[in-house]
Amino acid sequence: MNAPTAQVLLRKEDQRLITGTGQFSADAQAAGMCHGHVIRSPHAHARITHLDVSAVRAAPGVRQVLTAQDVQAAGFADLPNAVQVKNAQGQAQVVCAMPVLAHDRVLFVGQPLVWVVADTALQAQDAAELADIGYETLDVVVTFADATAPGAVQLHPQAPGNTSVKFEAGDRAAVDAAFAKAHFVSDIAVESQRLVGAPMEPRAVWAWHDEAQGLTHVHTPSQGVGAWQLI
């Protein structure tokens, strides 16, 4: 039997990427294509006191401006939550609705508020700057300790104490018994950092409706193709 030969395996996709012919979401072009821009919250926690997008609607090239009212009128559901764990007592995690577009409050910097659609991406961005949005900033919680401290600002009425679920796994009695017999006992508190995915491409979507076939085509750089069917 021949010994395996070490050799460099070249990637099949490199040719286009090293010659400037790679295609990314922003390169997608189609006849009559419009471009969307999302107006996002600049505050971590605020009440929306007023929202006037009439100047956005009147801006050059703007085709459509959508707010939470439009989402509601269209009957769209809130964004789905992929996971809902249960704790050992059978109590399900409280899932708080994450609206497609924020209505009365924003809960994080970057939360989508308004969707602007225009003939070009620059027109949509320019128009977005004309939105008149008033915010009354509210107290924020940043860390786990902040969020669970007595008197902390409550973010969702259905999740008192800002607690979604108290989760414990394993056999506490067996663990306690094992520790009781140990010669030496030490303890440590481990804090899990917040994990945020850093996608190679920004969240982007390219969609078109094929009237003849009655099909809406959606192209998106995503690992979670199945999850898209929930939306």
Add this chain to the structure above:
Amino acid sequence: SQCGCCTVHVDGMAVKSCTMLAVQADGCSVTTIEGLGADGLHPVQVAFSQCHGLQCGFCTPGMVMASVDLLRRNPQPTPAEIAEGLAGNLCRCTGYVNIIRAVQQASEILQKEAS
């Protein structure tokens, strides 16, 4: 200036095209990544592929153009000099280790071709 993806050569010198007005290029020779490999791949392009100096490829045109200019100015750069030379180009997925290796490999190939 920003990520460096748009780096091109203006009269042979690497320039981030987003920082330059079109009129400033009047009368100049401009080479883009597409022009670099017009007569067969440049050794820097080959080295990026062979050394896995790219993953998603978004930064690659700028990385390649900046590297070609770096090797023109400094044909045998040290890893530290390569890192400094490419400081204006940001990669968000592959990381810089293999990019530095790619520039070193291209340097060796260009040296052999020259001798």
